[in-house]
Amino acid sequence: MVRFVARRLVGMITVLFAVSLIVFVVFMVLPKQNPAQSLAGKNATPLLVKSIEEEWGFDESLPQQYLTMMERVFTGELIQYEPRIPVSDRVIEGIPATFSLTIGAAAIWLFFGLLLGYLSAVRAGGWLDRILTGVSIAGISIPVFLLAPVLIYVFANKLEILPNGQYVPFSEDPTEWLKHLILPWITLAVLSIGFYSRVLRSNMLDVMNEDYVRTARAKGLSERQVMTRHVLRNSLIPVITLFGLDFGATIAGTAIITEVIFSIDGIGNYAAEGVGKFELPPIMGVALYGAFFVVLLNTIVDVVYAYLDPRVRLGETASS
Amino acid sequence: MSAPLLSVKDLRVGFATEEGVVQAVDGVNFDLAPGEVVAIVGESGSGKSVTAQTIIGLTRANNARIEGSVKLGGEELTNAGDAAMRRLRGERIAMVFQDPMTSFNPVYRLGDQIVEAIRAHRPDTSKKQGRQRVVELFEAVGIPDAGRRVDDYPHEFSGGMRQRAMIAMALALEPEVLIADEPTTALDVTIQAQILGLIEDLNREHNLATILITHDLGVVAEVADRVLVMYAGKVVEQGTLDEIFYDPQHPYTWGLLGSLTRLDRPRPHRLPQIAGSPPSLLDLPEGCPFRPRCPHEFSKCPQYPGLEARLPDSSDHCDRCWLTPEEKREKRMVEGQIGLEAPRQVGRA
Numbered sequence: 039m040v041r042f043v044a045r046r047l048v049g050m051i052t053v054l055f056a057v058s059l060i061v062f063v064v065f066m067v068l069p070k071q072n073p074a075q076s077l078a079g080k081n082a083t084p085l086l087v088k089s090i091e092e093e094w095g096f097d098e099s100l101p102q103q104y105l106t107m108m109e110r111v112f113t114g115e116l117i118q119y120e121p122r123i124p125v126s127d128r129v130i131e132g133i134p135a136t137f138s139l140t141i142g143a144a145a146i147w148l149f150f151g152l153l154l155g156y157l158s159a160v161r162a163g164g165w166l167d168r169i170l171t172g173v174s175i176a177g178i179s180i181p182v183f184l185l186a187p188v189l190i191y192v193f194a195n196k197l198e199i200l201p202n203g204q205y206v207p208f209s210e211d212p213t214e215w216l217k218h219l220i221l222p223w224i225t226l227a228v229l230s231i232g233f234y235s236r237v238l239r240s241n242m243l244d245v246m247n248e249d250y251v252r253t254a255r256a257k258g259l260s261e262r263q264v265m266t267r268h269v270l271r272n273s274l275i276p277v278i279t280l281f282g283l284d285f286g287a288t289i290a291g292t293a294i295i296t297e298v299i300f301s302i303d304g305i306g307n308y309a310a311e312g313v314g315k316f317e318l319p320p321i322m323g324v325a326l327y328g329a330f331f332v333v334l335l336n337t338i339v340d341v342v343y344a345y346l347d348p349r350v351r352l353g354e355t356a357s358s
Numbered sequence: 359m360s361a362p363l364l365s366v367k368d369l370r371v372g373f374a375t376e377e378g379v380v381q382a383v384d385g386v387n388f389d390l391a392p393g394e395v396v397a398i399v400g401e402s403g404s405g406k407s408v409t410a411q412t413i414i415g416l417t418r419a420n421n422a423r424i425e426g427s428v429k430l431g432g433e434e435l436t437n438a439g440d441a442a443m444r445r446l447r448g449e450r451i452a453m454v455f456q457d458p459m460t461s462f463n464p465v466y467r468l469g470d471q472i473v474e475a476i477r478a479h480r481p482d483t484s485k486k487q488g489r490q491r492v493v494e495l496f497e498a499v500g501i502p503d504a505g506r507r508v509d510d511y512p513h514e515f516s517g518g519m520r521q522r523a524m525i526a527m528a529l530a531l532e533p534e535v536l537i538a539d540e541p542t543t544a545l546d547v548t549i550q551a552q553i554l555g556l557i558e559d560l561n562r563e564h565n566l567a568t569i570l571i572t573h574d575l576g577v578v579a580e581v582a583d584r585v586l587v588m589y590a591g592k593v594v595e596q597g598t599l600d601e602i603f604y605d606p607q608h609p610y611t612w613g614l615l616g617s618l619t620r621l622d623r624p625r626p627h628r629l630p631q632i633a634g635s636p637p638s639l640l641d642l643p644e645g646c647p648f649r650p651r652c653p654h655e656f657s658k659c660p661q662y663p664g665l666e667a668r669l670p671d672s673s674d675h676c677d678r679c680w681l682t683p684e685e686k687r688e689k690r691m692v693e694g695q696i697g698l699e700a701p702r703q704v705g706r707a
Contacts (some may be wrong), residue, residue, distance in 0.1 A: 249460040255416060256455075257475035257527065258448035261440075267474070268463055275465075347465055348511040 151234025177232030282339030290328030616697025
């Protein structure tokens with residue numbers, strides 16, 4: 039298992055290296071425009087452009103340019119120039135809000151997705167299954183940019199029981215933190231709840247036909263033991279994979295729309311702002327940040343997967 | 359003779375489908391005494407596996423209709439509650455399945471899966487005691503290095519070893535009845551012999567009543583005491599091993615016997631086979647369902663005879679064929695041995 043994890047970590051670093059190369063090529067090498075001009079922003083003075091050109095060494099060889107870029111990324115010298123703030127500061131500032139939003143939403147969607155999927159599968163064909171199927175399809179079908187305004191209209195404007203947005207740090211006021219996040223959480227989770235319950239249901243129905251489930255019954259396990267220890271346990275393996283990827287993608291950018299609609303000052307909002315103002319440093323910074331979390335979550339998924347399914351631990355002997 | 363341990367009477371199992379009711383099992387009768395091996399033989403879809411799974415209540419479903427009676431030690435099982443059936447599975451009747459590759463859950467250690475079976479019935483067994491028991495069982499079924507291999511996952515076992523582990527699991531609670539559903543079909547021939555030998559030994563040592571389900575008459579000849587031949591959900595012939603092998607009464611049995619390869623006979627230039635394929639259970643021919651494939655079909659065949667003893671000297675040897683014993687004795691000989699003639703050519707222009 040240790041060797042397996044070590045191998046995955048090496049793989050992770052390799053992928054991150056590849057991603058940084060792609061970022062470099064896409065933003066620095068391919069565009070016809072002078073990269074210093076893009077970095078400086080739309081209204082930059084020629085003086086600023088000149089100084090950026092020198093700092094980044096755009097007259098040197100490409101490998102040297104890449105090294106300079108990576109050095110600046112790691113030392114916090116990737117800077118946005120209007121106003122002049124290091125990108126890393128803004129990303130770190132945005133992390134509490136983005137993580138509160140995404141981790142909370144992920145916990146909600148995983149819990150309800152699995153619960154509804156399990157109930158649906160155990161009662162497959164019955165009335166409960168039919169109702170849950172309808173609910174899931176509805177959840178999958180409602181787009182975030184429609185759901186969010188409707189939720190705001192109903193709960194914030196009409197009923198006035200929840201605030202219509204903004205983010206209150208947990209350290210400031212935990213109750214307000216929770217109240218402010220409920221609607222964004224629901225917005226972000228609804229689609230995935232529907233999707234995950236469908237996926238789990240169909241996995242479970244497949245697994246129920248497996249020979250080892252018949253064996254489990256034949257050895258005298260109760261129906262609940264058969265369902266949880268054998269059917270659910272084995273059906274979770276693909277769901278965990280999906281969850282890792284989705285969660286990584288949500289942290290990296292899927293939450294942008296929700297953050298913008300609810301005016302949550304997270305990384306998604308920062309990225310949207312950067313794109314809107316056509317500023318290169320925030321876009322590069324968020325791209326690298328997003329890639330890091332997608333790759334990290336992928337690696338975690340691989341390790342968890344190996345833990346859940348012993349057949350995945352390839353190239354290992356039984357004793358290790 | 360003492361009361362049988364397991365007694366199956368007029369067992370009928372039907373499944374409602376969109377195209378109609380599939381009568382998968384239609385009137386199966388047999389008794390099973392401790393230490394006895396009854397083999398149920400037939401092609402795929404003949405109802406042999408459904409019979410076995412119905413005995414331990416695994417065919418219960420909303421669309422299943424189960425009639426008749428299955429008694430274990432006098433206790434009726436067909437209408438027993440789910441909890442009662444659960445207590446009985448693994449504890450009194452254990453089952454070994456066909457494909458050892460897929461019959462264990464791939465994500466748990468083999469030892470843990472067997473401990474799970476033990477603890478389902480004896481909740482006060484500690485994990486350590488359970489593990490100790492599994493080591494004993496692995497040794498009993500001939501798995502080498504048992505102490506280490508209990509912690510292996512199924513994919514780390516070969517097919518034959520996995521089937522041994524399957525048998526170990528079936529024996530874990532010292533059941534009275536063992537149902538082996540094609541236990542050797544997925545294994546290669548040398549391993550088959552080992553597994554059959556193992557089942558035979560255990561059957562003798564533990565006085566285990568065994569139902570052996572197979573399509574392989576070679577397997578039957580090794581271990582069975584009595585044989586039921588099934589075709590399209592019905593028993594077409596049943597009797598002792600010797601009766602079935604040396605004095606078979608039903609043309610279908612002749613066909614099965616004739617298609618065995620034998621090393622003690624000259625090699626036929628072509629391996630004999632039964633022409634055609636089994637009928638759909640949704641669209642059975644009138645009368646004898648074997649009629650369309652049978653070269654000896656005659657005027658009485660559109661009516662299906664009951665399963666009766668038709669020989670003067672045996673009351674246990676029953677079959678469902680209208681031919682007289684003399685006719686059967688004559689017609690079953692093909693080139694000096696028992697077999698089924700090639701079918702008459704019909705409708706060839």
